[in-house]
Amino acid sequence: MTADVVVTGIGVVAPNGLGTEEFWTATLKGVSGIDRISRYDPSGYPSPLAGEVLTFDAADHLSSRLLPQTDRMTQMALAASDWALADAEVDPAAVPEFGMGVVTASASGGFEFAQNELQKLWSNGPEYVSAYQSFAWFYAVNTGQISIRHGMRGPSGVLVTEGAGGLDALGHGRRHVRKGTGLVVSGGVDASLSPWGLVSQITSGRLSRSADPERAYAPFDVSADGHVPGEGGAILVLESAAGALERGARIYGTIAGYGASCDPAPGSDREPGLRRAVELALADAAVAPPEIDVVFADAAGVRDLDRTEAQTLAAVFGPHTVPVTAPKTMTGRLYSGAACLDVAAALLAMRDGIVPPTLRVPDQAADCPIALVRDTAREMTVRTALVVARGHGGFNAAVVLRAGPDSN
Amino acid sequence: MATHELTLAGLTRILRESAGEDEGVDLDGDILDLSFTELGYDSLALLEAAGRVERETGIKLSDDVVGEAETPRLFLALVNELVTVGT
CATH class of the missing domain: 3.40.47.10 (Thiolase/Chalcone synthase)
Structure with a gap:
């Protein structure tokens, strides 16, 4: 252990x-x-x-x-x-x-x-x-x-x-x-x-x-x-x-799982590495997909990258199932700062029982079959969250967060 | 080409501009014989300050010389010797 x-x-x-x-x-x-x-x-x-x-x-x-x-x-x-x-x-x-x-x-x-x-x-x-x-x-x-x-x-x-x-x-x-x-x-x-x-x-x-x-x-x-x-x-x-x-510290949550992967070389017919990163993080946390309450998406804002992410999430969780959000639509992409800020937001969502919205998606693409939390925040209990991040150059990473100190 | 002598006031101004001022240090006090370390400046801060001194006075300071002048008094003496020679 x-x-x-x-x-x-x-x-x-x-x-x-x-x-x-x-x-x-x-x-x-x-x-x-x-x-x-x-x-x-x-x-x-x-x-x-x-x-x-x-x-x-x-x-x-x-x-x-x-x-x-x-x-x-x-x-x-x-x-x-x-x-x-x-x-x-x-x-x-x-x-x-x-x-x-x-x-x-x-x-x-x-x-x-x-x-x-x-x-x-x-x-x-x-x-x-x-x-x-x-x-x-x-x-x-x-x-x-x-x-x-x-x-x-x-x-x-x-x-x-x-x-x-x-x-x-x-x-x-x-x-x-x-x-x-x-x-x-x-x-x-x-x-x-x-x-x-x-x-x-x-x-x-x-x-x-x-x-x-x-x-x-x-x-x-x-x-x-x-x-x-x-x-x-x-x-x-x-x-x-x-x-x-x-020491009696207030605990926001546990970093229960982490996974990272690299994409295949450009032009390769192998699948992108994102799914592997997500599955590694879930396995590391010993969490099954249905246990994830919300996903904080990488949300590249580039059509083919969005498609890859949405279809990865649909493959792991099922189409239009787990709520997905991208509060970075309110900050822009912060590069190395983006995913930590998403982790902070996910922990605060657990604390307050509310998931922040994704802005400016008036016409969600049909090839992005995810349940986006759009325009307004959604009150809901969040016990377990997945944060997904990608970096230019083929980097993929995912983190599973759990509310409070872990039980296992 | 050398232009003018460097005063203590000139040095403290340059130190403030190039490397800031440590809290708890009074650069306007009696600092001539305090070490730069006591004044809160490390070697890089002095290197940065020395660069400004060179630009303002027109002299050239070697890195070794900058490292040897441990106090403002020694640093000023060294600079002004070169300023005088160059004039």
């Missing part, structure tokens, strides 16, 4: 709400954070929409020593880690430093910081480039800065699997807890909406070209033409169930 790993703290930075409760309230009301990009004029770009976190001012949360050395994604990750630890009522200074680890996901590194420094490089010369460029752009920097800030020197790392990363980080964090690290701060935050970040994402061919925030990013709809990018994510506190119970 392996030790159960539970979530005891949540910190959220999302385009439709700063902090867990603000995000959750907005999400249940169907308030979208997607709009025309405001930090620069996006009219020269084919995809002018994004989910920006307009209310996040790093100087409100971080010291002036940290500001010059951190990308926006790191500033958000540090704030979210503070909130998650406070939510878990953990004082890191009172815990042995090697008993705490940090595992985050990062899809792109710090593009905004790097763009600023590259602009200095080509316009003024190398002597104008910040010394902090040496690490501020780096994939592992969120993990490193969280580790330094809270004195966490146990097993740590970073997962780079694009949009699947949020779940892969939690899966890896769970391994560390099971091997004996009492507490792991885990999750993902990305913020690559600077012009260079946006242009790099456009090359994927997966961004919607719509300029209408009421129509762009319509997953599972016949009109789906890509996603809207967003910034932010969630940081969670993972602990062993035994440890959490011993």
